[in-house]
Amino acid sequence: MATTARAPLASPPIPTTAAERLERARLPSLATLGSVVALVLACAFFAWRTDRFLAGPNFSLILQQVGVVGVVAIGQTLVILTAGIDLSCGMVMALGSIVMTKFAVDLGLNPYLAIACGLAVSTAFGFLNGALITLVRLPPFIVTLGTLNIAFAITQLYSQAQSVSGLPDQMTALGNTFRIGQTEVTYGTVAMILMYLVAWFVLGQTAPGRHVYALGNNPESARLMGIRTARLTLLVYTFAGLIYGIAALMLVARTGVGDPQAGQTDNLDSITAVVLGGTSLFGGRGMVLGTLLGALIVGVFRNGLTLMGVSSVYQVLITGILVILAVTTDQLSRRRG
Template sequence: MTKTSRLPPVATLGPLIALLLAVIFFATQSGRFLSVQNFSLILQQVMVVGLIAIGQTLIILTAGIDLACGAVMALGGIVMTKLAVNSGMNAYLAIVCGLLVTMAFGLVNGLLVTRIKLPPFIVTLGTLNIAYAITQLYSGAQTITGLPPAMTFFGNTFRLGHAEVNYGAVLMLVLYLFMWWGLRETQPGRHVYAVGNNPEATRLTGIATDRVLLGVYVTAGLFYGIASLVSVARTGVGDPNAGQSENLDAITAVVLGGTSLFGGRGMIVGSLLGAVIVGVFRNGLTLMGVASVYQVLITGILVILAVTTDQLSRKGAR
């Protein structure tokens, strides 16, 4: 593993330290916080954002950003549920169609970024609105109900000790483990870091940077599709209004997890920790009876602190 694909120690340990401090604080404020069932609930609450954050991490590692991830996720969920319920399509085939739609949006984003050289911020701001409009038009702004069991499987739970564990949360953890291995141990994973660290130098070494970027955006689209399936399974409906805050929540998770917004530095596991940190704060504050508006306020403060830490670490590395 190259030095450029490693984080400074503070950025690596920061998310874990923040999570431990948050857990200790809320454990002193509520006797219910440390229960196994509550931790299982936190994982259920963050599993959709956590899956989106995998794709968002890949894009931010290449110095990009995806504002459309939540809207694309919602579109994928509507496509798969509407095809299965209203058109009578086989549930598994409908799921594949939903995944293909989210990957198609990733492909469009990637082509606009690599071929026309548009800034990722502008591209995904545009596709956010396009995905949202298509979702509303295709669904008729109506919620899709009566889903087949295949689409609600990941919303089911199984007993593990004293806790009810959600299959969707298990899927999220498995995918994080797989992506951790892929980014750390495979050549394509190292290329992602290299492109984010210095795209021109990477191109001069013979690596097809545009192909790497295109693959990143398509792969991110796949994870948004998986997130849409888990979201549908958790709620039991196809909701055209889903995903309206998930884009910012996913970016928050990635930033809190220590991935640099300037690209080239970060750990995929950090994004999982970032998502859990947000979940812990919201859960703990809820148990304390704190109004939801303060939860949003504290999340914003955490993001600013994380970005400040990233900026200071970059300056210190120069």
């Protein structure tokens, strides 16, 4: 008696071409979706524990508190997508803020020209990082650790470890507010959100953005596809330096001074935001909007625990646990893929 052969069970399609892999890399990862869930649960928990959490002014305060690190984290996201790392970002930002404030106050330079000088210095440090990584072929960790110390030393020497006050109004304009209902919102918050939208569009909808993902996925394959990987890496680090300069301006606008002690933990805070947002530390996968979610998660936890009267030590503890969970999720999803 003849038997009919059974057709094999259908399995989900696996991306086989480079284009399919890149498209998959730009979709929300399991870690990114986990970030959304974590943010919603955190908001629900703190809304249950304290009546002040859901107030409009409190949400505005959270956005102000994460604004500077959130902008720094945009540059960090670009770097990590290429499978790199930037430990110098916080101190490069601090140096940029000192340069622009001292040029305006001590040298009497036009405020806009002083801001441009601060942006130029931050961009130059980004270019230096990229040049050492691509031309000398040094590891990003070592290069940016070195430039972190260089930027810190220059900041302290040039400022003589003194804050710069008496800033012109043009430098603090992003700290001004406008009213939405009963809530005061700063222009810096709007600037941060706009920067995230621009970065999301560039990474997701343009050829340079696709090239960044390709570089992070497999540098050799990207080179064989015709992408000039060394030049792209140099551009990513340089552009990240420019973003740190913009963060420096936002920092000055928020604090009203040029602070040489600023930025000393922003490198780790920015990496935390990137990781919590679902971007893989191995490069080539993640979404910049996820980084915004990661920054908001940290901001919500710190704000909520403060409202509850919990010690700041527990804020650091919870942040560390969240980072480990995010990296673990990334590892598991990579192995399953």
